[in-house]
Structures are given as C-alpha cells and as structure tokens.
Amino acid sequence: MLATHAVAQQDVDNAVGTYNANKSIVDANQANVNQLETLQSFEKVYAPFDGIITARNTDVGQLISAGNSGNVKTDLFHVSQSGKLRVYVNVPEQYSQAATPGLTAELTLAEFPGRTFQGKLIRTSDSINYTTRTLIAEIDVDNPTGELLSGAYTQVHLKVPGQPSSYMVPVSALIFRSHGLQVAVVENGAALLRPVTPGRDYGEEIEIVSGLQAGDTVIVNPPDSLVSGQKVQVVQPAATTATGGAS
Incomplete structure (x- = not known):
C-alpha cells in the first residue's frame, strides 16, 4: 500500500515503531520466563559424576539461598567416587627429577597390616613449593572393591630409579668445607680428598x-685437620670372639 501511496509514510513509520516496541516487550518477557525456568531447574541438583554421598549439609524443608551467605561457603553435599582414588604426596626436592609420570608406587595403610596397594604417578605440579621445598605429585590408585576409603591416611613408597654407579657411605665420612662436599679416600698410604655429589639420604648412610x-677405601671418621697427601695407616677392626661356659 505504501508503494501505491494508499497509506501515508508517517502512518507506516508509526506502525513499524509500534511493532518494534511490542517485539522488545515480548523479548524482555521471554527473557524473564527463561530466567524463571532456569531458577526452577535448580530445584534438582545433579552430580557431575557417579559416586557416593559422604556428607550432607542440608535437610528436607531447609531454605537454600543462592550463592554464599555471609562469605561462608556452604556445600550441600560431598560426593566421593571411590572406584579410582587420587593420592597427593609431597615429594622432597632431591627426588623431584626422578618423580616422573608413569612411576609405580606402593601404598601401605595402618588398617591393612601386611598389605600393599599399587598405584601410578599420573602428574606433578612441575614446581617446587618455596616453603616446604617439595613437589606435589598425584598418584592414582584403582579401588574396584571400594575397600580403600576416601580421606584415609597412607604411606606412599615411590620406586625411584637408582643411579647406575652410586655408592653408599656412612654420613660420618662426609667432609664439609669451603670447596664443597668431600670424602677422604686412601691411595698409596696417603689421604686424598675427593669432591663428591650426594644422592638420597638414608639417615645413617648417604648415597x-x-x-x-x-x-675405594673410604675414611669413615676423618679428622677436621685432614688434608690431601697426609700419610695414613689403615687399621683393620679387631675381631671379637664370643666366649661362654656351662656349669
């Protein structure tokens, strides 16, 4: 009708404006409906995975407020998936390079004396904590029967590959000087101080x-005044003989 000039342009503009205004009202009302439907869907809580509810912090008839109340986070439920457990351990810094994904681990628990459970190192944090000087590692443990409980305390033994040419010496054989860590050995009747690189510390012995x-003949308890080239005499420990009698 506009093309044939049967309707004035002003009437057409008024009709189009009214249509757009009504359409905006409909869109706004539809958005409100969608929001209400979304809020109503919150009546049902779905867990992101299958598991067992280990804690319930709400009950039937209790008012549930959206968000956190007073900056206090309140969880409705705690859900545990016990088929595969994740164990987080702090690996000392000196073993961090050997703690690589795929490493096998053995777990022991006080409630299962004499038994070990197998696990595998899956991933690490790839960073050393500057406070504890440890590396966080995640170990996955298969738990098909569910006998291992979530949150239980366990001791983890990682099977770290050893050095191909490492040796164990008593801690008392170490010499700490400005040149670094050294060990005294005997060559041709004289002491020789050698710089060494330590590995794992086992308490009374070190790698x-x-x-x-x-x-190499290592001097177990070297004096502080010992220097390279100093003559030494190797003394074999005296054999002890057990004596006894009968009456």
Whole structure:
C-alpha cells in the first residue's frame, strides 16, 4: 500500500515503531520466563559424576539461598567416587627429577597390616613449593572393591630409579668445607680428598652418585685437620670372639 501511496509514510513509520516496541516487550518477557525456568531447574541438583554421598549439609524443608551467605561457603553435599582414588604426596626436592609420570608406587595403610596397594604417578605440579621445598605429585590408585576409603591416611613408597654407579657411605665420612662436599679416600698410604655429589639420604648412610669408584677405601671418621697427601695407616677392626661356659 505504501508503494501505491494508499497509506501515508508517517502512518507506516508509526506502525513499524509500534511493532518494534511490542517485539522488545515480548523479548524482555521471554527473557524473564527463561530466567524463571532456569531458577526452577535448580530445584534438582545433579552430580557431575557417579559416586557416593559422604556428607550432607542440608535437610528436607531447609531454605537454600543462592550463592554464599555471609562469605561462608556452604556445600550441600560431598560426593566421593571411590572406584579410582587420587593420592597427593609431597615429594622432597632431591627426588623431584626422578618423580616422573608413569612411576609405580606402593601404598601401605595402618588398617591393612601386611598389605600393599599399587598405584601410578599420573602428574606433578612441575614446581617446587618455596616453603616446604617439595613437589606435589598425584598418584592414582584403582579401588574396584571400594575397600580403600576416601580421606584415609597412607604411606606412599615411590620406586625411584637408582643411579647406575652410586655408592653408599656412612654420613660420618662426609667432609664439609669451603670447596664443597668431600670424602677422604686412601691411595698409596696417603689421604686424598675427593669432591663428591650426594644422592638420597638414608639417615645413617648417604648415597654418593659421583666422585667415588669401585674399590675405594673410604675414611669413615676423618679428622677436621685432614688434608690431601697426609700419610695414613689403615687399621683393620679387631675381631671379637664370643666366649661362654656351662656349669
């Protein structure tokens, strides 16, 4: 009708404006309906995975408010999936390079004496905590029967590959000086101080990963004044003989 000039342009503009205004009202009302439907869908809570409810912090008839109340986070439920458990351990910094994904682990629990459970290192944090000087590692443990409970305390033994040419020496054999860590060995009747690189610390003994060779005679308790080239005499420990009698 506009093309044939049967309707004035002003009437057409008024009709189009009214249509657009009504359409905006309909869209706004539809948005309100969608919001109400979304809020109504919150009446049902769906867990992101299958599991067992281990804690329930609400009850039938209790008012549930959206969001956090007073900056206090309140969880409705705690759900545990016990078929595969995740164990987080703090690996000491000296073992961080050996703690790589795929490493096997053995778990022992006080409630299962004499038994071990197998796990596998899946991933690490790839960073050392500057406070604890440890690396966080995640170990997955298959738990098909559900006998291992979530939250239980366990001791984890990682099977870290050892150095191919490492040696164990008593801690008392170490010499701490300005040149670094050293060990005194005997060559041709004289002491020789060798710089060494330590590995794992086992308490009374420590692993030496470099600086020693097979067949070296190590001085167990070297004096602080010992220097390279100083003549020493190797004394074999006296054999002890057990004596006893009968009456």
